Amino acid sequence: MAHSSTTGFVAINTIHCREEYLDRFETLFQTRAKAIDRRPGFRSMEVLKPAAEGQPYLVVSHWDDEASFRAWVGSEEFHEGHKRAFEDLRLAKEQGHEAPMTSQMATYHVLTR
Amino acid sequence: MAHSSTTGFVAINTIHCREEYLDRFETLFQTRAKAIDRRPGFRSMEVLKPAAEGQPYLVVSHWDDEASFRAWVGSEEFHEGHKRAFEDLRLAKEQGHEAPMTSQMATYHVLTR
Numbered sequence: 177m178a179h180s181s182t183t184g185f186v187a188i189n190t191i192h193c194r195e196e197y198l199d200r201f202e203t204l205f206q207t208r209a210k211a212i213d214r215r216p217g218f219r220s221m222e223v224l225k226p227a228a229e230g231q232p233y234l235v236v237s238h239w240d241d242e243a244s245f246r247a248w249v250g251s252e253e254f255h256e257g258h259k260r261a262f263e264d265l266r267l268a269k270e271q272g273h274e275a276p277m278t279s280q281m282a283t284y285h286v287l288t289r
Numbered sequence: 290m291a292h293s294s295t296t297g298f299v300a301i302n303t304i305h306c307r308e309e310y311l312d313r314f315e316t317l318f319q320t321r322a323k324a325i326d327r328r329p330g331f332r333s334m335e336v337l338k339p340a341a342e343g344q345p346y347l348v349v350s351h352w353d354d355e356a357s358f359r360a361w362v363g364s365e366e367f368h369e370g371h372k373r374a375f376e377d378l379r380l381a382k383e384q385g386h387e388a389p390m391t392s393q394m395a396t397y398h399v400l401t402r
Contacts, residue, residue: 186337188347206401224299224397227355234301234397236349242340284337284347288319 184219184286185242189235189279197264197276201233204260211257212237217244245283297332297399298355302348302392310377310389314346317373324370325350330357358396 193201205223212218219238226233239245248254255262261277268276306314318336325331332351339346352358361367368375374390381389 185340186335202400208401220402222299222402223400225400227298227396227398231395233400282344283340285340287315287336287338287346288321289333289335 185239185245186284186286187237187239187245187281188284189237189281191233191235191277191279193233193277194274200264201277205235209257209259211253212248215244215248215251215253217241218248242283298352298358299397299399300350300352300358300394301397302350302394304346304348304390304392306346306390307387313377314390318348322370322372324366325361328357328361328364328366330354331361355396 191201202225212221217240219240221235221237224234224236237245239248264276268274304314315338325334330353332353334348334350337347337349350358352361377389381387
């Protein structure tokens with residue numbers, strides 16, 4: 177099917193957090209570096225906290241197009257924005273602990289509003 | 290954990306469509322009644338088409354608060370907005386066919402932007 181009427185591209189990162197990491201996870205986002213905000217083609221982002229306990233968080237980012245999103249992944253801003261989280265993951269691994277969070281990315285075209 | 294910093298409520302309907310229903314499904318949303326737009330507390334909605342084939346669509350609606358969302362479900366506008374889809378589901382059932390789509394709702398508080 178054609179994407180003729182689409183306007184915009186959306187990436188959703190579904191993040192499962194270990195319970196003892198939830199406070200830290202929320203703090204990281206509430207004090208985020210806003211590095212992604214400086215990327216060309218970036219429109220907006222939202223961090224969604226599940227209303228039901230035990231469900232995953234969603235990080236939803238809106239982009240002008242898929243190319244802008246792909247260019248962000250691996251960019252200097254991507255590493256700057258994830259610096260503290262990547263360090264937490266590295267430390268957990270180094271200490272032989274389970275990862276404090278796991279994530280899965282899915283991408284979408286905006287069909288309509 | 291407190292929701293102290295949250296602003297807004299988000300409902301995401303994850304919809305799996307049978308392949309032969311995809312065109313009809315997209316048309317229904319592209320010509321939607323905009324009944325939901327008249328509900329108090331409604332902010333915006335987006336229909337997201339998966340970039341990868343075979344994945345579900347997402348219907349994301351933003352609300353001032355959970356009460357506004359709950360009041361919409363079952364309202365006159367809810368029935369008006371879903372009229373054609375509900376009729377498709379009813380007909381499929383009547384004719385002994387599988388449902389053309391299935392959906393699952395999840396709700397969230399906006400943690401941060």
